[in-house]
Amino acid sequence: MKKIRFGLIGSGWRAEFYIRIAKALPQQFELTKVLIRDKEKGEQFKKLHGVEVVQTVEELEADQPDYVVLAIKRGIISGYLPKLFEKGIPVLCETPPGEDIEALNSVWKAYEKYQAKIQIAEQYFAQPLYAAWEKVIKEGKIGRVENINISALHGYHGASIIRRFLNAGFENVVIYGKRFWFDVTETYGRDGMIFDGEVFQCSRERLTLEFDNGTVAYFDFSDPAQYHSFIRTRQLTVQGVRGEIDDMTIRYLTEENIPVTQELNRIDLGVYGNQEWAHYGIMLGEEFLYKNPFKNARFNDDEIAVATCMLKMGEYVKTGQEFYSLREALQDMYISLKMDEALANPNKEIRTETQIWAK
Incomplete structure (x- = not known):
């Protein structure tokens, strides 16, 4: 190659x-x-x-x-x-x-x-866990997706996953909600773990997004703790007509309408004695939902995702x-701006309008 x-x-x-x-x-x-x-x-x-x-x-x-x-x-x-x-x-x-x-x-x-x-x-769509979740949706395991509750990503990152998982396209959306403030103890930063017990105020943004196609997103993000904390974690629920993604648990119906519950299983090399050190993939039962395209590369999930974008950019060229x-990115940022407007106007309904890139 x-x-x-x-x-x-x-x-x-x-x-x-x-x-x-x-x-x-x-x-x-x-x-x-x-x-x-x-x-x-x-x-x-x-x-x-x-x-x-x-x-x-x-x-x-x-x-x-x-x-x-x-x-x-x-x-x-x-x-x-x-x-x-x-x-x-x-x-x-x-x-x-x-x-x-x-x-x-x-x-x-x-x-x-x-x-x-x-x-x-x-x-984010190219991070292993998000890619595995999207594979579950695309395979139709949980049926037509109707709502998502996401507490993991801020602003335009959150908007991107919301639109992608709901298949909302360039539908207009009504947004409303409120920002709250709570105390939280610092535990982690970009330089590693923190043990001084310092308490700071952290915002929590709660928004509802109602898309014109009938799908709904519940957005919940704590800034800045959620990206760097051992006591504020990620949560995601995606509900479809025939099942749901409940973070690491997948519930769905077989063709015979038999209910099945399975856990996502992350495979990492270099753990408990293995000599390599790399992420390999994510499985659901016997199936690999995701495999790392960079074999044995010593990357964290975000580096895997960025490298995937680099690889896909080469293919795009x-x-x-x-x-x-660019259309997708502009739409996600536009929705993010409208989310900010909704937070600045608590509980007031803010509606998007079709922009020039979406026509």
Whole structure:
């Protein structure tokens, strides 16, 4: 298989994912250069990560990468994209592609003007557990899905999984709810476990989303504790006509209407004496719902998902097969903005309207 060559714009926490993945899978990915406009910052980044750093898009483009990953601060992504579109550079863009409705519309107009090649690195659908859950839905095990309760992801990430699992497409939606505040003890951060017992106030966002196709989502997220906590965990329930996903438990009816209850079984190598260290897959009974496409790669779930986006981006550049289009990303961010509006207006019904990318 031909190696995927990509350039990178950005130097933050998320940009480092792409560097780690390229180093871990040199047979599949090659990082050409990293664009950092600040020369001094670029020199420090070069020494720290052992990568080639340039200061201009033209220098990045000179190596003719298959595509460029745009992983910069949220507020300036929408201003950067038209410049890449104009040059005809395929872009894998980190989320979100804009921070307000004006920016979203501007990006879409630039995309149409230049007939740009772009996909969005919204990775959660490609994480092992979410991919396994989606396989259960797509196989029809639980029948037609009618509602979802998700307490796992914030904003546009949550909107993405909600629309995907409900098959809501670009249906308009009524949103209402409220934000609450509760005390919680700190237990974990990006640098590891915390034992000082510090208590801080954490928001809890509770929203109901009623889509025009009759499906309903119950959104529940605690910010910032839920992503980094040992005492605030993830929960997901998806109910269909013939069964439900209840986090790690799957309940469904056979063709003879016999009720079956099974647990998802995660297979990780390198546990309890095994010599490897990698995620292998997720099973339901005798069936693999998900297999890690990167055999023996020492990745966490988010790195697996990002690497999957990188792989799918390479396929998109060659074949045009989309995996998370700009239209989808704009819709998810638009719904996220409307969710914020609903939280700012407690219990008031906020309705979306069909936007230019959804027509």
